[in-house]
Amino acid sequence: MSITNDIKNAFIRRDNALSQLIVLNVTVFVLLIVLQTVFHLSGIDASYPNLLRQVELSSSLPVFLRHPWTLLTYAFTHLIYYNGFLGGVTHLAFNMLNMYWFGRLIREYLGDRRLVSLYILGALAGAVVFLLSYQLAPGFQARIGATMVGASGAVLAIIVAAATLLPDYTFMLFLFGQVKIKWIAFVLVIVSIVGVNGGNSGGNLAHLGGALLGYIFIKQLQAGRDLGRPVQAIGQWLGKVFHRTPTMRASTNTTTRRTSADGMAARTRNPEATPLQEEVDIILDKISRSGYESLTKEEKQKLFKASQE
Known part of the structure; x- marks a missing residue:
């Protein structure tokens, strides 16, 4: 079976959100490497940054307003263009491994739709914090025009959400043994806070925006309010648009007879x-x-x- 068929099959299943998010991130990463190579061989390396501008989030408000879709696309984009091949692969691998470990918990306890909602909302929260930081914080004014890519904010939203939902759940870590995930989340948040003072200040602030969203998401869910419903509604609408099912005919008598039994079975399941x-x-x-x-x-x-x- 070809790689394209494997990717296609990963998206056919409706209960496969975690794998789909990982496959999408990896696919974009590989595609951008291939395109960078094509641009280089074609002698048009100078045009590659113009392509990246379509997916990376810029801290420059005029640039962002011309590319509003980057509010989300940046969270599916990992690059070797800025940090070299090893840096790009490390960035992708760290995010995808963390999303796999913690995303399994969210998927298992809350379902696929809420996992996707957390990822999307965490990415949006990180983007908003990133943009506001460069517009409002005096320390960022001289660096307006910096860009951001990567799923770290969205992934940290999932990590903090899992730690808020199941604080005493333990992972087995090499050299450390069993560690409660609340401490893993705590360390990652502290690392992001410290990182605000480094070269990736805006990115680390975006991580903290995602972390805050993850905490609020679970607390609101426990209070009976699902912040992911708008995301789920949009997803359902898109699903209907791209997966239209043919109208099926059924006799009135058959439908009437099956209604009671189907309703009871649905409640059971x-x-x-x-x-x-x-x-x-x-x-x-x-x-x-x-x-x-x-x-x-x-x-x-x-x-x-x-x-x-």
Whole structure:
């Protein structure tokens, strides 16, 4: 099977958001390397920055207003153009590995749609902080025109969201052993704060914008408010536009007979339904016997749903 077919198949499944985000980031990275090579061989290297201007976020307000889509495209773009091949690969690998580790938790407990919502909202929050910093902070005025690429702000939103949702969940880290993810998130936030004083000040501020969004997202979700609904609504609309399904005919009698049974089955399968106290007690007993990691995906979702009530 060809690489293009593998990529296509990754996007066919509707319950594969984490893989799709990673594949999209890697695909853009490889595509930009190929285009840079083509530009070089064609003797038009000077035109390559014009191409990058279409995807990277500029701190210059006039440039941004001419390229408003970069408010989001920058978060899917990793480059070797500025930092060399090793720097570009390291940047991509660090972001994708962190998104895979922490994104699995978000996907498992909150579902694919909220994972995508977190990524998109984290990217937007990082972009807004980046732009405002250069427009309002006196220390940035001399550097207006700097650009930003990378998924770090969006990924840090996912990391902090996971740590807010499951602070005592542990990862096994080389040389450190088992570490609670709240401490991993804390260290990454501190690194970004320290980084504000370095050469990538605007980028690190964008990371902090994403981190704040991740924290607020989970706190609002626990309060019963899903900040990702606008993103999900847009995604559903785009899905209908690009995946139109043919109209199916069904007899009135068949539809009437199946309505009651289908409704009951849907309620049985619906993980969003409020779990009964008996179900919660059984789940808690299972945790006390075998530990939290022994729960199934459905049991974890039920436990999270019960915590919101």
